Amino acid sequence: MARSAVIGVMGAGEGARPQDVKTAFELGRSVAREGWVLLSGGRNAGVMDAVSKGAKAEGGLTIGIVPEANKNTLSDAVDVGIVTGMGSARNNINVLSSDVVVACGFGGSGTASEIALALKSGKSVILLNNRAESREFFATLGGSLVHAAETVEDAVAAIRRLLNAA
Amino acid sequence: MARSAVIGVMGAGEGARPQDVKTAFELGRSVAREGWVLLSGGRNAGVMDAVSKGAKAEGGLTIGIVPEANKNTLSDAVDVGIVTGMGSARNNINVLSSDVVVACGFGGSGTASEIALALKSGKSVILLNNRAESREFFATLGGSLVHAAETVEDAVAAIRRLLNAA
Amino acid sequence: MARSAVIGVMGAGEGARPQDVKTAFELGRSVAREGWVLLSGGRNAGVMDAVSKGAKAEGGLTIGIVPEANKNTLSDAVDVGIVTGMGSARNNINVLSSDVVVACGFGGSGTASEIALALKSGKSVILLNNRAESREFFATLGGSLVHAAETVEDAVAAIRRLLNAA
Amino acid sequence: MARSAVIGVMGAGEGARPQDVKTAFELGRSVAREGWVLLSGGRNAGVMDAVSKGAKAEGGLTIGIVPEANKNTLSDAVDVGIVTGMGSARNNINVLSSDVVVACGFGGSGTASEIALALKSGKSVILLNNRAESREFFATLGGSLVHAAETVEDAVAAIRRLLNAA
Numbered sequence: 001m002a003r004s005a006v007i008g009v010m011g012a013g014e015g016a017r018p019q020d021v022k023t024a025f026e027l028g029r030s031v032a033r034e035g036w037v038l039l040s041g042g043r044n045a046g047v048m049d050a051v052s053k054g055a056k057a058e059g060g061l062t063i064g065i066v067p068e069a070n071k072n073t074l075s076d077a078v079d080v081g082i083v084t085g086m087g088s089a090r091n092n093i094n095v096l097s098s099d100v101v102v103a104c105g106f107g108g109s110g111t112a113s114e115i116a117l118a119l120k121s122g123k124s125v126i127l128l129n130n131r132a133e134s135r136e137f138f139a140t141l142g143g144s145l146v147h148a149a150e151t152v153e154d155a156v157a158a159i160r161r162l163l164n165a166a
Numbered sequence: 167m168a169r170s171a172v173i174g175v176m177g178a179g180e181g182a183r184p185q186d187v188k189t190a191f192e193l194g195r196s197v198a199r200e201g202w203v204l205l206s207g208g209r210n211a212g213v214m215d216a217v218s219k220g221a222k223a224e225g226g227l228t229i230g231i232v233p234e235a236n237k238n239t240l241s242d243a244v245d246v247g248i249v250t251g252m253g254s255a256r257n258n259i260n261v262l263s264s265d266v267v268v269a270c271g272f273g274g275s276g277t278a279s280e281i282a283l284a285l286k287s288g289k290s291v292i293l294l295n296n297r298a299e300s301r302e303f304f305a306t307l308g309g310s311l312v313h314a315a316e317t318v319e320d321a322v323a324a325i326r327r328l329l330n331a332a
Numbered sequence: 333m334a335r336s337a338v339i340g341v342m343g344a345g346e347g348a349r350p351q352d353v354k355t356a357f358e359l360g361r362s363v364a365r366e367g368w369v370l371l372s373g374g375r376n377a378g379v380m381d382a383v384s385k386g387a388k389a390e391g392g393l394t395i396g397i398v399p400e401a402n403k404n405t406l407s408d409a410v411d412v413g414i415v416t417g418m419g420s421a422r423n424n425i426n427v428l429s430s431d432v433v434v435a436c437g438f439g440g441s442g443t444a445s446e447i448a449l450a451l452k453s454g455k456s457v458i459l460l461n462n463r464a465e466s467r468e469f470f471a472t473l474g475g476s477l478v479h480a481a482e483t484v485e486d487a488v489a490a491i492r493r494l495l496n497a498a
Numbered sequence: 499m500a501r502s503a504v505i506g507v508m509g510a511g512e513g514a515r516p517q518d519v520k521t522a523f524e525l526g527r528s529v530a531r532e533g534w535v536l537l538s539g540g541r542n543a544g545v546m547d548a549v550s551k552g553a554k555a556e557g558g559l560t561i562g563i564v565p566e567a568n569k570n571t572l573s574d575a576v577d578v579g580i581v582t583g584m585g586s587a588r589n590n591i592n593v594l595s596s597d598v599v600v601a602c603g604f605g606g607s608g609t610a611s612e613i614a615l616a617l618k619s620g621k622s623v624i625l626l627n628n629r630a631e632s633r634e635f636f637a638t639l640g641g642s643l644v645h646a647a648e649t650v651e652d653a654v655a656a657i658r659r660l661l662n663a664a
Contacts, residue, residue, distance in 0.1 A: 006246065037246055061227075063246055069262055069287070069419055080172065080203055080229055082248055083262035085287075086418035087401055088618050092587040093259075096235055096249040109639045113614035119607035120586050121235070121251075137635035141607045235585055252584035253567055254452050258421040275451040275473045282445035286420050303469035307441045338578060369578055393559075395578055401594055401619070412504065412535055412561055414580055415594040417619075425591075428567055428581040453567070453583075 005163050006063075007031050008039045008098025010114040011047025012107050020105025021050045023129060026152045027104055028054025032061075034156065039098050041091075042066040042082070044075040047104050052077035065094050092117045099166065100159050102126045103134075119145055124162050128155045171329050172229075173197050174205040174264025176280040177213025178273050186271025187216045189295060192318045193270055194220025198227075200322065205264050207257075208232040208248070210241040213270050218243035231260050258283045265332065266325050268292045269300075285311055290328050294321045337495050338395070339363050340371045340430025342446040343379025344439050352437025353382045355461060358484045359436055360386025364393075366488065371430050373423075374398040374414070376407040379436050384409035397426050424449045431498065432491050434458045435466075451477055456494050460487045503661050504561070505529050506537040506596025508612040509545025510605050518603025519548045521627060524650045525602055526552025530559075532654065537596050539589075540564040540580070542573040545602050550575035563592050590615045597664065598657050600624045601632075617643055622660050626653045 009031070011024060028051035031038045038055040041048045042064020052062045056077045064078035069085030084090040088110060095101050095118040103115050103125060112134070118125045119142040126147045127135055138146050147162075149155040175197070177190060194217035197204045204221040206214045208230020218228045222243045230244035235251030250256040254276060261267050261284040269281050269291060278300070284291045285308040292313045293301055304312050313328075315321040341363070343356060360383035363370045370387040373380045374396020384394045388409045396410035401417030416422040420442060427433050427450040435447050435457060444466070450457045451474040458479045459467055470478050479494075481487040507529070509522060526549035529536045536553040539546045540562020550560045554575045562576035567583030582588040586608060593599050593616040601613050601623060610632070616623045617640040624645045625633055636644050645660075647653040 003242075003245065003247075039246075061246070063229075063248075065248070076169075079169065080205075080227070080246070081169075081263065082229075082231070082259065084259050084418075084421075085262050086259075086416075086421055086587070087590065088615055089416075089418055089584070089587040089590040091590075091615075092585065093248065093250050093252075096251050097247065109614045109617040112635075112639060113611045113618060116607045116611035116614055117586055117589075120611060131635075131638060133631070133635040133638050137610075137629075137631040140629060140631050141610060250584075250587075252421070252582075252587055253424065254449050255418075255421040255424040255582075255584055257449075258419065258423075275448045278469075278473060279445045279448035279452060282441045282448055283420055283423075285441040286445060297469075297472060299465070299469040299472050303444075303463075303465040306463060306465050307444055335574075335577065335579075371578075393578070395561075395580075397580070408501075411501065412537075412559070412578070413501075413595065414561075414563070414591065416591050417594050418591075425580065425582050425584075428583050429579065 004035060004037050005099045006037045006039050006097060007159060008094055008101045009051045009104050010041065010094065010101060010107060010111045011104040012111060013043050013045040013048055015108060016046030017106055020047055020129065023152060024050035024104050025054035027051055027102065027155060029058045030152055030156045031055055032058035037061045037063060039063045039094065041094060042075060042078050043073050049075040049077065051104065065090055088113065095123055096121055100124055100126065100162050102128055102155055103130055104128050106131055126155050126158050170201060170203050171265045172203045172205050172263060173325060174260055174267045175217045175270050176207065176260065176267060176273060176277045177270040178277060179209050179211040179214055181274060182212030183272055186213055186295065189318060190216035190270050191220035193217055193268065193321060195224045196318055196322045197221055198224035203227045203229060205229045205260065207260060208241060208244050209239050215241040215243065217270065231256055254279065261289055262287055266290055266292065266328050268294055268321055269296055270294050272297055292321050292324050336367060336369050337431045338369045338371050338429060339491060340426055340433045341383045341436050342373065342426065342433060342439060342443050343436040344443060345375050345377040345380055347440060348378030349438055352379055352461065355484060356382035356436050357386035359383055359434065359487060361390045362484055362488045363387055364390035369393045369395060371395045371426065373426060374407060374410050375405050381407040381409065383436065397422055420445065427455055428453055432456055432458065432494050434460055434487055435462055436460050438463055458487050458490050502533060502535050503597045504535045504537050504595060505657060506592055506599045507549045507602050508539065508592065508599060508605060508609045509602040510609060511541050511543040511546055513606060514544030515604055518545055518627065521650060522548035522602050523552035525549055525600065525653060527556045528650055528654045529553055530556035535559045535561060537561045537592065539592060540573060540576050541571050547573040547575065549602065563588055586611065593621055594619055598622055598624065598660050600626055600653055601628055602626050604629055624653050624656050
């Protein structure tokens with residue numbers, strides 16, 4: 001049995017920009033069409049919610065890892081909620097559980113911590129439509145682990161390359 | 167969309183008794199046949215491994231939450247591995263993520279911690295073929311949250327009642 | 333520089349029995365008089381609060397590891413609060429950080445999880461005035477790691493022996 | 499009883515630059531002279547080790563929160579080791595437990611995650627001799643929570659102002 005790859009998509013919750021929510025939905029659709037499992041922060045807001053909805057629109061499997069100690073904040077588009085009850089310390093689980101990490105759009109400090117934790121654990125990170133300051137900073141930290149993408153297609157192609165190289 | 171119930175099955179890894187491994191496989195089959203998601207500690211040993219194999223034998227969905235920081239110890243029968251890198255502190259995530267918790271067989275101190283953490287968070291726990299000392303101790307702690315079962319059928323009936331009452 | 337030993341005292345919060353609170357205060361005094369650091373679950377209730385107050389009454393150093401994400405519930409008798417924001421998953425940190433663990437009085441399911449997690453990590457646990465059911469259950473799990481004590485003096489003597497043997 | 503303030507100093511371990519190690523030692527001395535408790539990542543390397551040594555040189559109290567599951571990597575200059583066994587997820591505990599966070603020197607991705615997690619939880623962060631890219635990136639995320647300092651004296655003055663304003 002070959003286990004499906006798990007793609008972790010990180011991004012803003014409540015404060016997400018409309019264009020980032022739209023991109024997240026498209027990214028979720030593409031992840032599902034590739035047969036990958038979609039993993040996110042699980043909450044019913046912003047990028048997390050939209051990427052799960054996109055994946056479900058294509059019949060994909062969606063996993064959400066929430067910071068809360070119950071499923072009250074879990075997106076309706078998440079099939080299986082992992083309930084950590086450990087606040088932002090759960091961000092490290094998000095990245096350790098993902099074969100490739102995508103930071104989608106202008107994230108806040110939570111997303112920044114996930115990029116940093118991914119690099120710390122040696123994971124590749126794709127910055128999709130990220131801040132210029134973010135790309136510059138993380139490039140100085142992560143070197144070749146850090147990839148930039150400007151479209152969902154570019155991001156998916158990068159994920160494919162990274163999975164094949166693994 | 168109605169999200170499927172998540173049944174967490176806890177039990178020994180390497181030191182599991184043969185009869186407990188056999189029971190775990192049957193329990194996994196039953197969980198999958200009911201359409202429930204199977205959640206376990208994810209490792210490729212003992213009760214964790216057997217319950218996942220049973221669920222996969224019936225085409226169920228299996229989630230495994232491992233204490234390690236990578237997927238090296240993950241059972242082949244787990245569809246999606248949640249990688250915590252936090253050792254036994256992950257036991258609390260196992261129970262918080264489960265709608266009902268089943269302790270299968272004579273578990274060790276890891277399983278005992280999971281029963282205790284489940285009760286602490288107000289979750290119902292079914293003790294299936296557990297030690298007499300365990301049933302007595304946890305009954306004094308958990309009162310009506312603690313249920314005993316002697317067969318897989320009894321355990322499944324108890325899960326069904328608990329899910330309907332929730 | 334020889335680092336002082338850290339003694340972790342676990343026990344009930346809000347629901348603690350009066351006699352257990354009294355014992356905890358005396359145990360805290362004894363821990364401080366021996367020059368050991370007192371570590372507890374840190375909250376301003378029950379055994380956790382009393383043991384810290386006892387240690388401070390003798391000028392000891394007190395560390396409290398709270399489940400909350402801020403210091404609002406921290407006992408006034410704790411010198412340094414470790415804020416985990418991870419609920420009961422912090423129980424594993426309590427025991428990993430302690431050189432010897434004492435379960436003081438009739439604890440609830442939180443304390444039971446700490447005893448189990450201590451045994452899981454190979455730590456010695458002293459059960460001071462614990463339930464008979466607890467002593468029996470944990471003896472079947474932990475074997476020679478589990479020690480029973482009926483007085484503070486006995487507990488302190490057992491701690492001393494365990495530290496010398498380490 | 500007024501509890502002493504806890505100052506968390508974050509920075510690189512093995513790969514720390516010599517000038518950052520030197521600054522960390524001076525910062526540790528200053529923290530201790532102010533009567534503050536010094537909290538760090540606890541390991542016996544780089545900025546973590548040096549800041550603890552500086553604080554001990556002035557008789558301060560030093561707390562170290564290690565990612566490992568034992569005290570083997572703990573700096574000799576740490577008085578009390580908090581053993582988390584949870585890898586980089588412990589970074590969130592470092593910042594939640596600190597009243598003010600200082601990132602000392604050119605940190606790696608671990609330090610970056612701590613800055614991000616501190617901002618996520620609403621903590622003030624002082625960037626002492628940090629990368630220009632880091633200052634720019636975190637200023638866009640954290641706004642007025644982010645402070646830059648170029649000398650230990652500036653950092654200590656900023657800590658004092660932040661503690662007085664709290």
